[in-house]
Amino acid sequence: MxxxxxxxxxxxxxxxxxxxxxxxxxxxxxxxxxxRTRVSSQSLKRHWRMAEDAWALKGVGAPMGIRSREIVERRILPRLTGDPEVVKAVGAALVKHLYGRNSAAVRDRQAILLGQPEIDYLARIAAEAAAAASGATSAAAEIDARLAKGTGKANLAAMLASAGTLAAGLEAALFGRMVTSDPDANTDAAIHVAHAFTVHREESESDYFTMVDDLRVEAGAAGSGGIFDTELTSGLFYGYVVVDVPLLVSNLAGDPDLAGKVVEHLLHLIATxxxxxxxxxxxxxxxxxxxxxxAGTRQPRSLAGAFRKAVPLRRDGDLxxxxxxxxxxHLTKLxxxxxxxxxxxxxxVLDTPADGFGAALTLDALAAWAAGRVSAPDATRTAA
Incomplete structure (x- = not known):
């Protein structure tokens, strides 16, 4: 299991x-x-989510999501027709429900993550409200009637049933979602990502560089168009990711095969x-x-402790x-x-023996092995 x-x-x-x-x-x-030099978990997840190769998450076959402060203006209002003033009022009311009462200006909003099914659902609600409104002054009331809590139709939690399977999108199912305006719509993350860090002390230097002005050089003058500096680092990073398998399957509408496919893609993304x-x-x-x-049933534990004492940087060593x-x-001691x-x-890809690490596999084989551990029938059981 x-x-x-x-x-x-x-x-x-x-x-x-x-x-x-x-x-x-x-x-x-x-x-x-x-x-140590560090890479944040947010940065890692962002690059995995946005990857555009053969193992991109969008290739899993589940609906994706959009994180933005302008979902109403860029994804919903362009789909509405009719009186521009009514459409504008509908948009303003919808913004209030999604982003909070004091969110009329884009700069005052916090970006939220919505799945494409949720966006489609909201667009239908907005179209119904615009059609039912007798004018701009009644547009807000029409939105309130459809989205206010207590009606059983409109908060984001109720939308999960209305919008269908994986309404919140694949990203929310994997990495979670927090909606401050509607806590009932929050989703617990099934994939937990640690900040990656160098196994040795930081190595960095300031990189001094100039920009050459082509036209000044052409005229025979000094060619500098600017002088700049930036920091460069180098390092060997330890990364750690945990997949809560029963929660992942649950977040993916109880589909263990889809969960296995997600894990297969994730292994490729982490590696490459x-x-x-x-x-x-x-x-x-x-x-x-x-x-x-x-793969196991016990509470996870990182191997970061192996690097609590920084690995020495030796001139002739193999870091x-x-x-x-x-x-x-460290694993042997544990x-x-x-x-x-x-x-x-x-x-x-190292020559050093990996004693206790199990079978040595190619990336494709390792990803398939991990997927099999997730999609097996007993993978959805919760350990006692």
Whole structure:
């Protein structure tokens, strides 16, 4: 029986700026007495959601979603016809219900995630209200009659039944959704993503560069069009993802086969999709050096403790091999103390033996193995 699926990874990047803070510097994390370079879980999930390759989530076959502060203006109002003033009033009333009473201006709203079925449902409601309104002054009342709590028709939670299976979209089913204007519409995340961090202390430098003014050079003058600097980092990152299998199946309308397909796509995305700012000047693309997948019933536990003491940066060493050795050592200690309760399989491009990591597989085979652990009939049972 699979209650939780755990996915561990090691990925290496040189001369990049994968994830920036508000000052434009690399995000960081203090751990074990040394500062590490970090990539936020939000950044990782965003890149996995937006991937456009053969394993993109949109290829799973489930409806996707849209996260925006302007869903009403950009996805609903253009579908309405009739008196422009009535349409405008309908839009204003709909905005109030979705984003809150003080959300007339776009800048005052918080982006929300809606599934395409939900957007279609709201568009139908808006069209009905516009058709029933006798004028702009009655448009808000028509929306209220259809969406106010207590009518049994309009808050986002009730919409789940009206809009059909996976109304909130695949992203909400996987990574959760919080709707402050309607807590009943919240969805618990079935996939939990940790912030990735370097297994060693941070390595960074300030990159000084200039922009050349072509026309000044052509005229024989000094060619500088600007002087700039940015931060570049390099590192081997440990990543950790947990899939709550029964919750994933539940969020996907009780379909274990669809859940298995999601996990198969997710394994490929984690292994091959790189987060990264400054793509044009750093080409921050890499495949994972190592992936370890564990399937079991016990509460998950990260292997981040293997790197609580930063892996030493040795001039003639192999950082990835040293990191794998630390992971093997840490996992061995955990197994000795708590027992080995998980089935395991892994992918590795390293020469270092991955003792205790289960069978060595290709990415396709590893993803299929993980999917099978999720889509099996007993995967939907909840461990006692």
């Amino acid at each position: 699979t209650r939780f699926l755990q996915i561990h990874s090691l990925s290496s990047y040189p001369a990049v700026l994968l994830n920036r803070d508000d000052a434009g510097l690399a995000k960081r994390l203090p751990y074990g007495g040394s500062t 999709v790189s987060p990264g700012a400054k793509k044009g000047s750093t080409a921050p693309y890499a495949y994972a050096d190592l992936m370890l997948v564990e 990835a091999a040293d990191a794998m050795i630390e992971m093997v050592r 197994d000795a103390a708590y027992g080995s309760g998980e089935a395991r399989a892994h992918l590795s």
